[in-house]
Amino acid sequence: MSEAVVDNIVAVLPPLLQTLEALTFVARNLNPAEFGRVMEIAGEPDAALQAVRPRLADWPEKFAQIRAALEAACDAALSGYAGLRAVESGQGDLVSVFRALRYLPRAQEALYALVAQLPPVSQFFVVxxxxxxxxxxxxxxxxxxxxxxxxxxxxxxxxxxxxxxxxxxxxxxxxxxxxxxxxxxxxxxxxxxxxxxxxxxxxxxxxxxxxxxxxxxxxxxxxxxxxxxxxxxxxxxxxxxxxxxxxxxxxxxxxxxxxxxxxxxxxxxxxxxxxxxxxxxxxxxxxxxxxxxxxxxxxxxxxxxxxxxxxxxxxxxxxxxxxxxxxxxxxxxxxxxxxxxxxxxxxxxxxxxxxx
The missing domain is CATH 3.40.50.1820 (Alpha/Beta hydrolase fold, catalytic domain)
Structure with a gap:
């Protein structure tokens, strides 16, 4: 694997995994009366993920499968967080929250394709x-x-x-x-x-x-x-x-x-x-x-x-x-x-x- 691709993976994986953990935290602790507090605790890992998302562009063709999986996982995670942010700002209701959280399993499914290639991903799917x-x-x-x-x-x-x-x-x-x-x-x-x-x-x-x-x-x-x-x-x-x-x-x-x-x-x-x-x-x-x-x-x-x-x-x-x-x-x-x-x-x- 080229040094540039490795550097990009090292840059993208931590904020991606942190964003997925934050979405998981929201899904586990969701309570309509406490939504704002739960979002505050979850923090803003999506901001760091959004910042490194461009690093998934223009990879060599032989790494296209890894890139595609990371892109799909990142985009689903960011879409989920965007939906939660919209509700947090007053645009939406509890149904909108559930709709946003549906992106979490989509991101996990995309990411799981990489468990055999990337040890941190495999570790993520271990209790x-x-x-x-x-x-x-x-x-x-x-x-x-x-x-x-x-x-x-x-x-x-x-x-x-x-x-x-x-x-x-x-x-x-x-x-x-x-x-x-x-x-x-x-x-x-x-x-x-x-x-x-x-x-x-x-x-x-x-x-x-x-x-x-x-x-x-x-x-x-x-x-x-x-x-x-x-x-x-x-x-x-x-x-x-x-x-x-x-x-x-x-x-x-x-x-x-x-x-x-x-x-x-x-x-x-x-x-x-x-x-x-x-x-x-x-x-x-x-x-x-x-x-x-x-x-x-x-x-x-x-x-x-x-x-x-x-x-x-x-x-x-x-x-x-x-x-x-x-x-x-x-x-x-x-x-x-x-x-x-x-x-x-x-x-x-x-x-x-x-x-x-």
Missing amino acids: PELCEDADLLARLDAPANANTGIFHEQNEPGSRGGFSLYVPEYYTPDRAWPLVMALHGGSGNGRGFLWSWLRDARSFGAILVAPTATGNTWALMGNDTDTPNLNRILDYVGSRWTVDGKRLLLSGMSDGGTFSYVSGLDGASRFTHLAPVAATFHPLMAEMADAGRLRGLPVFITHGQLDWMFPVQTARQTRQLLSAAGANVTYRELDDLSHTYPREINAEILRWLNQA
Whole structure:
């Protein structure tokens, strides 16, 4: 690699990664009443990124792939921050904030293409607690095994019913791997929600599936077209990779978490563990659930004390109802969490899953 290209990468990567971390911070700590304060804490890393963005111009053609990935990641990160800045200045509302944050997974997807070429990028997609784990780093530094990485099956933006999939690059078929099925929130999509879990699946070793609902959101009422689709996806993944039938996790955020109850409490569900986040739960769901299914079922509930959409009292009641019905409930209530996804809980959920 030429010295000029190396210099440009060294100049661009730090502010790019800092901007992505800032966007992640905003996404995790978003609370309508505290938006201004959260933005103040996030700072202005986008200014430094904007300043070095011109250094991605006029690279030699043989480095076009690296340049294109960095350009896409930078532009998505800057677009996301620009959207947040507009709301901060009074141009937009909460919906505009959510729209701006959709650029974060786009930037991550573009950047992930460089994990094999750029060690700082690979390090970015490792959980902090394992950043110095020699065994993990050695596995990640090795060439990727066949049939691993990120796949998208009919899951382009705007499509419904497809899924995105991540198989750790060090996957081998000689042992059974835990599977995480992660369901996006209302009006979301699996291609974006994949990035809420990818770093953890990559670090701890799990196959990750992020489907997109067949409708505008999950089938919470009426005809359930989503459960058959999840089963279809399970069949597809299980036919191509070695999946541990005793460690099949159904998780989800908001509507996705609620649907993990709707689908996962059915007596025919194939999932062994449920982990809803920021979900709602009607008492009738416990009464209608299959009694045999509930008995001993491992359920990991995560909810925020500041949740403005589904008040925390709902989660507390759910814990009581499911425990009384015989489920084996683990409950985590986060005092600083609003109605957002807390990525930091993923590691604990995976440790809990791996106790199976």
